[in-house]
Every structure is written in C-alpha cells, then in structure tokens.
Amino acid sequence: MDAFSPSLENLIDSLATLPAIGRKSAQRLAFHILKMDEKSLEKFISSINNARQLIHRCPVCCNLTDGEICSVCSSGERDRSLICVVENPKDVVAFEKTHEYNGLYHVLHGVISPMNDINPEDICIKELIGRLAGDEVKEVILATNPTVEGEATALFISKLIKPVGVTVSRLAYGVPVGAELEYTDEFTLVRAMEGRRTL
Amino acid sequence: MDAFSPSLENLIDSLATLPAIGRKSAQRLAFHILKMDEKSLEKFISSINNARQLIHRCPVCCNLTDGEICSVCSSGERDRSLICVVENPKDVVAFEKTHEYNGLYHVLHGVISPMNDINPEDICIKELIGRLAGDEVKEVILATNPTVEGEATALFISKLIKPVGVTVSRLAYGVPVGAELEYTDEFTLVRAMEGRRTL
Numbered sequence: 001m002d003a004f005s006p007s008l009e010n011l012i013d014s015l016a017t018l019p020a021i022g023r024k025s026a027q028r029l030a031f032h033i034l035k036m037d038e039k040s041l042e043k044f045i046s047s048i049n050n051a052r053q054l055i056h057r058c059p060v061c062c063n064l065t066d067g068e069i070c071s072v073c074s075s076g077e078r079d080r081s082l083i084c085v086v087e088n089p090k091d092v093v094a095f096e097k098t099h100e101y102n103g104l105y106h107v108l109h110g111v112i113s114p115m116n117d118i119n120p121e122d123i124c125i126k127e128l129i130g131r132l133a134g135d136e137v138k139e140v141i142l143a144t145n146p147t148v149e150g151e152a153t154a155l156f157i158s159k160l161i162k163p164v165g166v167t168v169s170r171l172a173y174g175v176p177v178g179a180e181l182e183y184t185d186e187f188t189l190v191r192a193m194e195g196r197r198t199l
Numbered sequence: 200m201d202a203f204s205p206s207l208e209n210l211i212d213s214l215a216t217l218p219a220i221g222r223k224s225a226q227r228l229a230f231h232i233l234k235m236d237e238k239s240l241e242k243f244i245s246s247i248n249n250a251r252q253l254i255h256r257c258p259v260c261c262n263l264t265d266g267e268i269c270s271v272c273s274s275g276e277r278d279r280s281l282i283c284v285v286e287n288p289k290d291v292v293a294f295e296k297t298h299e300y301n302g303l304y305h306v307l308h309g310v311i312s313p314m315n316d317i318n319p320e321d322i323c324i325k326e327l328i329g330r331l332a333g334d335e336v337k338e339v340i341l342a343t344n345p346t347v348e349g350e351a352t353a354l355f356i357s358k359l360i361k362p363v364g365v366t367v368s369r370l371a372y373g374v375p376v377g378a379e380l381e382y383t384d385e386f387t388l389v390r391a392m393e394g395r396r397t398l
Contacts (some may be wrong), residue, residue, distance in 0.1 A: 003292060005254060007246075011249070033251070048232060
C-alpha cells in the first residue's frame, strides 16, 4: 500500500488536474472536501453545475453572461458609440472596477497566436466586425494585453477596422509592458484609458 | 457591473472557500471548470461523490478506507505485534513509501490541542487502547509530529499505555523538530524508525 484508498486517490488525481494545483495541494483539497458537511458540499457542486448550465456568451459582445444578453449590452446608460475590445471576461471586470469607462465591450476570448495554433477565426473578431455594420459605433478601443500576441492582435484588428471608417485607438502605454491587465490597479487602467492614441 | 455574472460569481465564491485558494486562484479554477468538456466534468464530480460515499474510517485502525477493513489491517503479511500511531492518513502513506515498516498503524485524526479545543476524547485514542486488550500487540510506536502538540499527545498516550504492559516507543529525533512528517524524505523516516527509543 503506497497510496491512499482507491476512491481517495481518484479524488486527488481529479483535483490535481486543475490549473496550478499540485499533488500536495490536491491532497489538502481532497481532505477538505471529505470533511465538508453535506449542505456545503451540495452548494459547492450545484455552484459548478449552475455555472455550467447558465453561463454562455452574450450574442452581442461575447462576454460571459447568465441572462440572454449581458448586463452591459442591455443597459440603457452605456455610451453605445464606444467599444472596448479585451482578451477575456476578467479584463471587463478590471475596467468596470475603474468606474470611469462607460462604453460597451467586446470580448475576444483569446489572442492570435500562431505558435499555439490560434488563428484570427478562432477568436471573436468576426463578431466584432459585425457590430460595426451600422453607424452607431464611432470608436473601437483595442485593450488587448501589452504582450507580443496582444499587440499583434490589436494591429490585425486595426487593419480590418480602418477601411470601415471607425476610429481605432489603443490603450496608452501606462500599462507596464509584459504585464497582465487583470492584475493592473484601477488608477493605472484609468491613465491608460485617458492616454489612448489613434492608430 | 463590478463583477462577473451571478452564477460565475457564485462558482468563484464556492471555490474560494477551499483551503489555500484565494480569489484570483478561484477565478482561474472557475474558468477552467467552464472550459472542461462534459466527460471530464462528469468524472470530476463523480470522483467527489464517490469519495464522499465510499471513504470511511477503518473500524480497526481508523485510517481512511474504501473497503470494510483497510488494506493494512486486512493484510496477512503484516507484523501484528507492532502498531505505529500517526496523526493523519497522509502520515501512513509517508511511512508506507519507506518500504521498511511492516507493522500496523493507528490513525489518531488529530492531536490533543487545548488551544483549539481538541481534547483526548476528540481523537482516536480510545480505539487505540481497545486494540491493546489481547496479547498480540508488543509495541506501540508513537509517530506523532515532532511539534509541541505532537509531543504532548505522545506523552499522554504513553502514560495511558504503560500500565497495560505494552512497550511504548517514540520516533528518533531524526525528524527535524517543527517539521511535518508528510514532507519528510524516506531516508530520514527510516533513520527515525530505526532509532526509536523506549519511553
């Protein structure tokens, strides 16, 4: 017997497949799960199942939402002439926390990255172009991460949008190069938003 | 909108209740869970439910097991005159990995700790004393962690067992004081087992 009982080993293996969870952490989580009372466990598992059933992409901006259309797209108080394009839903929350941006968003769900076999058609660029068909949108702010892939994706999108006649801007380099947007503080994000420049 | 959609927030909150999982880690886990394919998720949840249904304490040694009696207690190849007393199931696995110890175990599921309101009757000491009723057991090795609580628990148990006429020994101080048994390497554990001294 070099290991725990089969079902405990199985649970530990399962938990160790989660990102950034090693075997020791998985063991700790497993023992915690075994000790949870019935009600907490039920709540825990139903939170997983609920999230899986309810959450889908907003048909307008591709952000994750429970409702048919997300709360930003369905809001009457948003500036509909402005779209801020971000890589993922966490970036939307980061911008919302600044309480300074009042436009709409568009979530790409990734960046173009030939190294990882992610091409333009694998992220939500098509949906973004579709939103520019009317006259409503005046400016698209490209707020992808200031990394190589983020820059390349911004450049790619700006080349697609320019012929449409919409202003395209990029976040100012207030954001430290190489960093992740979701970890940037509110003040830096506000500076970056204010200093955006036309491409 | 300062946050993710309600069911996503709910999932993140749920995950953040797990030990050593902060809000950022919980977010990462939540997005991973949303991206898992249906089959992996089913396997993940059934590993939790299975573990919760199957795992119970062995009626003999109190270690966690799927079967009626654990694999060590039911094995015919074990030295039944020797019981190694440990704090938790992880310590059993640590000793089993040395491949040098061939006796039985007894899992206390904790240590006496008045500061945390854990008294002798809250851990499996009663069950250990019950196992010493016959003539089979010749020696009890107290392998609690070399911490203040571990030492105190070992002393408490040795005082209970001595009148029964069974030899009581303590792990040698090969184990660095203040450390956790489950993180100790196999060789140190073997040294500690060899150098055990009669109390």
